Amino acid sequence: MDPLTWTGSLGTVLNPILFILVPLFAVAVLARIVLSMFEPDIGSKANADGTLVATGGIWTLSQRLVGWLGLAVLALVLAYLIFGAVMGTAAGIIGGMSQAFTPVWIALLVTFVVSIRFKRKLGLYGKLFDSTIGMIGFGIVMFWVFTAIFTGVFDLIATHDPLSQASGMKNKVPGTPLRGAEEGEFQWYLLGGDNLARDVFSRMVYGSTVVIVIAPFATLFAFMVGITLGLPAGYYGGRLDLGLSFLANLVLAFPVILLFYLLVTPEIVATGLPQFMAVVLFVFPMIFFGVLIHARYRTQPGKDYLYLAIVLVPLFLSYMSAINETGSKIDFWPIDLFDINSGILVVFVSVVFVNSPTVFRIVRGLALDIKTRDYVAAAQTRGERPWYIMLWEILPNARGPLIVDFCLRIGYTTILLGTLGFFGLGLPPESPDWGSTINEGRKLLSIYLHPALPPALALLSLVLGLNLLADGLREESLRD
Amino acid sequence: MGMFILRRVGVMALTALCLTFIVFVMTNLYPNLEKLAKSEGNFRMHEVEVATWLASNGYRSAVDPELIRQFRAEEITRDEAAAMVNTGFDPRLFRNYGEWLGIVPGWQLERDGEIRGRCILPGMEAADAPRFCGILQGYWGWSTFAKTTVGDVVGERGWQTLKLMFWVMLLMVPSALIIGVLAGMREGSGLDRTLSTFSIATTATPEYVSGVIFIAVFASSAVGLKWFKGSATQAMENPNFENFLLPVLTIALYGMGYIARMTRASMAEVMTAQYIRTARLKGVSFSNIVMKHALRNALIAPFTVIMLQFPWLLNGVVIVETLFNYKGIGWTLVQAAGNNDIELLLGVSVVSVVVVLVTQLISDIGYVYLNPRISVT
Numbered sequence: 052m053d054p055l056t057w058t059g060s061l062g063t064v065l066n067p068i069l070f071i072l073v074p075l076f077a078v079a080v081l082a083r084i085v086l087s088m089f090e091p092d093i094g095s096k097a098n099a100d101g102t103l104v105a106t107g108g109i110w111t112l113s114q115r116l117v118g119w120l121g122l123a124v125l126a127l128v129l130a131y132l133i134f135g136a137v138m139g140t141a142a143g144i145i146g147g148m149s150q151a152f153t154p155v156w157i158a159l160l161v162t163f164v165v166s167i168r169f170k171r172k173l174g175l176y177g178k179l180f181d182s183t184i185g186m187i188g189f190g191i192v193m194f195w196v197f198t199a200i201f202t203g204v205f206d207l208i209a210t211h212d213p214l215s216q217a218s219g220m221k222n223k224v225p226g227t228p229l230r231g232a233e234e235g236e237f238q239w240y241l242l243g244g245d246n247l248a249r250d251v252f253s254r255m256v257y258g259s260t261v262v263i264v265i266a267p268f269a270t271l272f273a274f275m276v277g278i279t280l281g282l283p284a285g286y287y288g289g290r291l292d293l294g295l296s297f298l299a300n301l302v303l304a305f306p307v308i309l310l311f312y313l314l315v316t317p318e319i320v321a322t323g324l325p326q327f328m329a330v331v332l333f334v335f336p337m338i339f340f341g342v343l344i345h346a347r348y349r350t351q352p353g354k355d356y357l358y359l360a361i362v363l364v365p366l367f368l369s370y371m372s373a374i375n376e377t378g379s380k381i382d383f384w385p386i387d388l389f390d391i392n393s394g395i396l397v398v399f400v401s402v403v404f405v406n407s408p409t410v411f412r413i414v415r416g417l418a419l420d421i422k423t424r425d426y427v428a429a430a431q432t433r434g435e436r437p438w439y440i441m442l443w444e445i446l447p448n449a450r451g452p453l454i455v456d457f458c459l460r461i462g463y464t465t466i467l468l469g470t471l472g473f474f475g476l477g478l479p480p481e482s483p484d485w486g487s488t489i490n491e492g493r494k495l496l497s498i499y500l501h502p503a504l505p506p507a508l509a510l511l512s513l514v515l516g517l518n519l520l521a522d523g524l525r526e527e528s529l530r531d
Numbered sequence: 532m533g534m535f536i537l538r539r540v541g542v543m544a545l546t547a548l549c550l551t552f553i554v555f556v557m558t559n560l561y562p563n564l565e566k567l568a569k570s571e572g573n574f575r576m577h578e579v580e581v582a583t584w585l586a587s588n589g590y591r592s593a594v595d596p597e598l599i600r601q602f603r604a605e606e607i608t609r610d611e612a613a614a615m616v617n618t619g620f621d622p623r624l625f626r627n628y629g630e631w632l633g634i635v636p637g638w639q640l641e642r643d644g645e646i647r648g649r650c651i652l653p654g655m656e657a658a659d660a661p662r663f664c665g666i667l668q669g670y671w672g673w674s675t676f677a678k679t680t681v682g683d684v685v686g687e688r689g690w691q692t693l694k695l696m697f698w699v700m701l702l703m704v705p706s707a708l709i710i711g712v713l714a715g716m717r718e719g720s721g722l723d724r725t726l727s728t729f730s731i732a733t734t735a736t737p738e739y740v741s742g743v744i745f746i747a748v749f750a751s752s753a754v755g756l757k758w759f760k761g762s763a764t765q766a767m768e769n770p771n772f773e774n775f776l777l778p779v780l781t782i783a784l785y786g787m788g789y790i791a792r793m794t795r796a797s798m799a800e801v802m803t804a805q806y807i808r809t810a811r812l813k814g815v816s817f818s819n820i821v822m823k824h825a826l827r828n829a830l831i832a833p834f835t836v837i838m839l840q841f842p843w844l845l846n847g848v849v850i851v852e853t854l855f856n857y858k859g860i861g862w863t864l865v866q867a868a869g870n871n872d873i874e875l876l877l878g879v880s881v882v883s884v885v886v887v888l889v890t891q892l893i894s895d896i897g898y899v900y901l902n903p904r905i906s907v908t
Contacts, residue, residue, distance in 0.1 A: 084722060297542075301546055308845070308850075309879075313557045322562055493746075497761050507739075510737070514735040
């Protein structure tokens with residue numbers, strides 16, 4: 052087997068175009084930036100005959116140029132990916148990767164086609180497809196979500212096992228053929244081998260599963276905590292607000308890294324402290340849903356108890372299974388459905404703990420603002436209970452900023468997870484998550500680039516996607 | 532105003548007290564102490580011996596003499612003895628915290644005719660030792676990792692970090708403000724779009740990603756441009772452009788985007804204000820509007836944001852100092868935590884907590900001072 056080049060036979064056709072297009076595009080963008088500093092501040096001017104024309108001239112020209120060249124570059128990238136997916140490794144490393152991601156491309160295509168087709172019926176989600184930035188962000192995020200699903204559930208995309216080592220592949224450059232590869236096995240290390248001769252590409256792909264599972268869930272838990280405490284703090288005010296705000300500020304004044312170093316060490320884990328924190332933090336979803344349902348159906352006991360049972364029983368069972376672990380400090384519950392790896396639990400708990408005070412402050416601020424509105428006064432006059440007003444009047448009206456912050460916060464949580472991995476805290480050292488792989492790769496960074504760069508770029512793209520998505524959502528929710 | 536500042540300082544002191552207590556409890560948990568005892572004594576110590584060592588060094592209460600007698604006389608098995616040692620909560624903790632703060636007299640114990648105590652440093656007579664020795668008296672403890680007093684380590688490393696932070700601020704604040712003002716003065720223009728994309732991209736790039744990319748592009752000996760050095764160890768003695776730009780840029784970039792976005796939002800809001808419209812209708816030129824009318828009001832919000840960035844900057848400092856091997860306070864934090872150096876970890880925590888709280892205080896007071904619309908009375 053020959054080593055793969057980056058673009059293979061596809062490169063002979065497309066590379067020359069790329070080398071012409073990209074500098075042109077860069078020059079056009081640069082020119083646009085420089086020109087826009089001197090752009091006249093009125094976008095249109097009036098003619099003598101009473102008609103209006105756009106400013107035109109060199110500014111519109113540069114704008115059009117950037118637009119068309121950008122489209123051309125995009126088309127070229129798509130050509131690389133589409134032809135690559137068809138040709139596979141004949142189109143080099145890019146082709147090989149594109150082919151490996153085929154299920155993801157199909158899923159993305161289906162999602163976009165269906166969503167754009169029915170976007171008028173899909174509420175805020177549908178409006179997202181009116182904004183280019185939002186669509187780009189959504190596309191990047193869904194790319195990683197689908198990657199994580201197909202890798203974690205169906206075991207599709209990765210070409211090799213993320214943990215197995217192959218002889219002679221230590222620190223090999225991207226596209227190196229696997230020595231002594233068996234029939235049916237993938238013949239190359241697409242992005243090379245790392246310091247322990249594992250496939251960098253497969254590790255990057257598997258790393259997405261860790262992030263995509265932990266980050267949204269941890270953010271969700273932080274939101275439950277923040278909402279359950281922030282709403283009463285903002286609504287009631289007074290001593291409760293003072294006390295809770297002081298606690299939140301206390302956590303916020305902690306430098307995050309210090310907190311991680313204090314919480315996520317084997318010694319602290321041995322004392323069971325993270326588990327006790329889990330006991331406290333994981334209660335909040337139950338409180339939230341319990342109060343949410345009870346506040347609404349208080350006057351209809353039949354429905355109330357039914358819904359409460361439907362929601363709370365599974366929640367309680369998973370709560371007990373989550374905190375209960377054989378051989379640790381909390382080990383008394385007989386029906387232990389699943390075990391959470393203690394490393395993951397610690398990481399999860401500390402990330403929730405760090406995020407919830409910020410959410411608390413946001414929710415508190417929103418509640419303070421919204422409680423002065425007329426519809427809240429109307430509900431109070433109707434004789435609604437405080438918790439009904441908080442959860443069914445204030446919360447739905449605060450959803451816009453909260454959804455935007457949720458997206459941003461997932462990105463921030465991803466960064467935090469990477470930080471933990473970067474310092475080798477919590478997750479096991481052979482774990483393929485992006486932070487740990489960056490940490491391993493950086494040690495030989497001045498000689499071998501390929502082990503550290505793919506996870507770094509993957510993390511960057513996911514967080515960037517989430518930020519763009521949040522921006523698009525903000526724009527669209529402000530438009531209402 | 533005076534009452535307001537006084538109250539803020541009071542809350543800050545209370546917060547500092549709570550935070551240091553939390554850090555103190557978490558660093559003095561039994562497993563940490565056990566590790567310390569084993570590394571200072573010997574690694575094969577039995578639980579009872581560990582507990583006696585800890586008691587005689589003032590970390591925990593004395594062990595039950597009955598337990599020691601039974602253990603020595605081998606009336607109980609080693610496992611039984613180990614199970615009887617108190618590894619949980621110890622009320623001695625509060626006294627230790629007081630001693631560490633310097634509001635409770637340091638412990639003194641006599642063993643084999645020799646008096647030892649917290650305040651009696653090596654090579655010091657017991658009679659000469661002061662009664663109180665805590666951070667209030669300027670004694671921060673002894674670092675087992677650096678083999679010197681914590682005060683020295685924190686002072687020296689802190690100075691290195693201060694240098695780093697100075698250059699970071701010098702690079703980050705002006706460029707963030709310029710980007711924000713340029714983007715915000717004409718909302719929706721081409722310039723705004725490009726600059727906003729740039730600031731979103733920088734906020735999405737954590738230090739460990741941008742640092743790795745910078746090293747790969749500019750410093751790698753394999754394929755990179757080799758313009759800069761991938762290690763900043765030399766920058767501690769003689770910082771120059773070649774070895775100091777990358778770490779400074781890495782920290783500055785992550786914070787820059789956030790400040791720029793805040794500045795942009797604040798600038799865009801000011802530009803829609805009534806008095807700006809009046810100025811335009813009067814025929815004031817655009818550059819004059821921006822420089823003389825809008826800028827001053829637009830910079831109030833970014834000021835508080837810059838101050839509140841300090842906790843995140845500390846994060847970045849730890850990452851960058853580890854990545855570029857620059858031995859400052861962040862690097863010390865990692866080393867102290869890795870080597871179970873309790874007193875040093877406490878010292879670093881105090882510094883970082885105080886930095887965060889003081890910047891929050893400045894931001895609060897500054898906001899009230901700069902913004903005439905807010906009155907504290």
